[in-house]
Amino acid sequence: MNEILPLVHTDTVPGLDIALFIGTIQHMSSMGEFKQDQTLKANNIKKLLQRTEEILKELEDRLKHNYQS
Template sequence: MRNHNQFKACLILCDWALASTIRALYIYKYHSVHPPKELTMNEILPLVHTDTESGLDIALFIGTMQHLSSLEDHPHNQPLELNNIDMLLQRTEEILDELATRMKDDLSD
């Protein structure tokens, strides 16, 4: 999507990936078969916070991606720039990797 200048689609897909991972963490932590469709920041923060690492930056990033992906259209005077999209994609990938590693580590314990 990025290579075809489909920046809005990139944001939506990043948001979906983050939301799916957070729901997976919720299901794992609370042994819930039916997690809420959308989690609030009050529910997300304890899921991403650990004893060694504050989850606030991850929770804020997830909230930012939710907001960006929900905007209908960006104002014409503020187009999305490729560098900004690349940074958002990179940070999304880092967070997804970190959360996946946490789940794997928890499962192996």
């Protein structure tokens, strides 16, 4: 996971970023079951949290736009 995150984090392909975000969140939610997988680096977690905020903002804007239409 640590190798993949820097490679796919890009503003030019937001769909890939969102797909990776969803997969990463699913992976992190299952980490409690698999203690050996708990090796995400702090920098990657920071990037993931930043991207989480960006995606939530994008979804908020989309919902507001759809509601106003």
